[in-house]
Amino acid sequence: MTRASSRWIAQRLAQMLLVLWVIATILFLIFRLMPGNPLVAYIDPNFTAEQQRALVHEFGLDLPLWQQYLLYLKASATGHMGQSFFYHAPVAQLVWETLPNTLILTGGAVIVAYLLGTAAGAFFAWRRGAAAEGIGIPLALAARAAPEFWVGMILLAVFSFSLRWFPSSGTASPGVQYASVWQQLTSPDFLRHLALPLATFVLYLQGLPLLLMRSSMLDVMEEEFVVMARMKGLPERRILLRHAARNALLPVATAFALVIGYSLGGDVVIENVFSWPGLGRLLVKAVASKDYPLAQGAFLLIAAVAILMNLLADLAYAWLDPRVSYAKR
């Protein structure tokens, strides 16, 4: 790595921090502007004025707003992220407990969707006009357009309630515990639980890489170097994989960050359909119950993941296309 490129990366990291700070500030304000009040979760016939005051004090809501803001920035910067109002537990602990499940589901879905999507996109471009394309493209479009909660319910109805091949909710059978993430990932019970949410997620995500890859491939195949390769008499497979597909991948790689953002939205819905104990469900509950620290923490973490993925996509771009170098920018 050259000095210029390491300087570029340092610059990007500094930008990331700035963006995170802006997001943190917006999050802080937005949750306080929303109608509602974190105390309403405690309304009960025995709820006294004394208890209300005690809660306000405990939550730190009796401090001036600027002081709350500074405390929040400090808590976020140290990674502690405060204490959840709703669960009365540290936000960092709640988030770290659920994050692996979300990463496995979204990460797995993005990878599978990308592998399948780009491969199918390349294939459909290569076989332009064939019957496979005539059937495949409308199917891919339909799967992409269908709302993910609906696809999830259909898969549940068919494969879980009727055929009973897969369980309908959670990450494990009743009473099953995993000692480690690795044990979880390799357990057949977990994989059976993962199958339906992952399938729903892949159907939701595959459209973008597939269509992008296909149109990009169609462009590339018109290029002179492909014609040149043909003239050299290279085998079709080699032209497809080594020459056309590699170049066609560039815009698909750029879109990766976009898909990550897109997948975070889908994650919230899919986690609810399949009762998947992840960050998405934690987030929905936190927003609904005005659990400011938890909602802020969870959103901030998601934002950090999305920004990091953007950076990775940029780095991957340079790796895929040697013409791009950081130093020139």
Added chain:
Amino acid sequence: MRAQMLRGAFVFAVIAALVVGTGPGRTQAQASRQVRELVLVTWPQAADPQQYEAARIAAEGMRKLGLKVTVRPMPWEQLSDYVWYNRQKWDMTTWQMVGRPERSDPDEILVNLFSSSTAKDGYNFIGFIDPAYDEVAQAQRSATDPERRRKLVYEAQRMLAEKQPYTFLVNPKSLYAYNNQVWDPKTIVDQKGIGIKNFWTFIQATPKGAQKDMVLNAQDPVQAINPLYISGKVDSWVTELIWDRLVRIGPDGLPRPWAAAAYTWVNPTTLDVTLRSGMKWHDGRPVTAEDVIFSFMAPKGAKVPMYKPFVANIAAIKALNATTLRFTLDRPQAAFLTSTLGKLNLVPRHVWEPMLQSLEGKKENAESLQERTPIGSGPFKFVSWTRGQEVVLEANPQHWAAPRMHRWILRTVANVEAALGGLRNGELNFLSDYLGDPQVLVRLSRQDPRITVVASTDIGFQFIAYNERRPPFNDPVFRKALSMAIDRTMIRLVAYKGYGVLADSPVSKALEFWHAPGLPQLPYSVQAARDLLKKAGYDWDSQGRLLYPANQTETLEVAR
């Protein structure tokens, strides 16, 4: 030039007239007798179709009295904030009380919902002020003779029926289901006003075959498993199994001795409690009188805020010997057995004393303490908790009322349809949380004979609350007319699909001992309601809009 100026002046005059014209128009409306547009807030249809539908039908009836009524749905978080923290602002809201075993005693509902003392910042958010009622409600609280108390509870209900602080809609039926191939139906207990999902079912349900684990569902995740924190409703299902209490509310809705072998009132402020012998904590140490005293005295400090109101009346607890405790109260408290002895969890002093001490000088309280392995003395022991997924408990064979099942597994299932599907395909064998359409569940049980559905009338009730700080709701006659103009039978049949009984009191008909017989029923009749208003001096204008009585004018803006 002059013509231009004239034209300019004319335009100015027109604009000024328009501006001024709208000004006095409003003050005129303020000085009129016409009742303003009234706003009924309710849940969004998607979140609670029953309350939303009930609000729509109720508003229709009110309009027949010549009122302009707007139904405004709001998400629950916003609605509760509006009703609870903006007590001067709102007109009417749909609301509900949910059934809990402790509410089998009417004290909490009669006192906390309608006392003038809770009008400012407690549960009397409607601002119902009636000194005569306060007196009766307080009198039943200290009447330790059950018969005398019952008379007072009846009287309080009659006063409420007369004053109509709420329009009582229905006591909904709670619906639960189980797999009758897994659980012996003879061992499923239907608790009065609670349904089959209750403590007694959990300790008595007997497996028929190889499946010995009960797998249940809840829509909301478990927040905390903490005996000193009253958190979500689901959490209480777990805590009441791990931690024992001196008294439990029996299937008949009345308190019965539990960890206490017996109790006797020495006088109205002195209660002697004999502990059951041989009780053990889940870590093997014996349950002592000191543990019990600690359990009731710890909330008197500052670190257990939610249980504090329940022990406020305890002056002292003394151990007379190793198994007998003497509770001394400040004032007589008739519901003490249910609302305090039946409410507080017995906690091991050796676990909680050091934990509470670690909080000294800190902002946090006992609610933020989560034991890694919760230790109680109840019929179930804690096994594991996977956040957002499940809580696993196992039967405690050393307990004197050891459960027949092997494990009790509560799964978090966020999706109602998935819960139903899970019951069908065997992933669940007890449907303990179902907020969907009752007819769907009943149809399912008809198709699948393995599934038994039990519907039972709930302690909880649904109602429309009127903000009595804002005229015309301060007038009992007006409220009574509203109740008569609302077709509550239609609400029962359409909004609740018949799964409910008409309510006439905050005390549920399921509580046969406490519910007052012969309360006025206020049958649906728009004509009778109009006659009632007419007699009280209300009138109608030429457009048919309701007018206040002659000496009264509208003073309020439309609720925002």
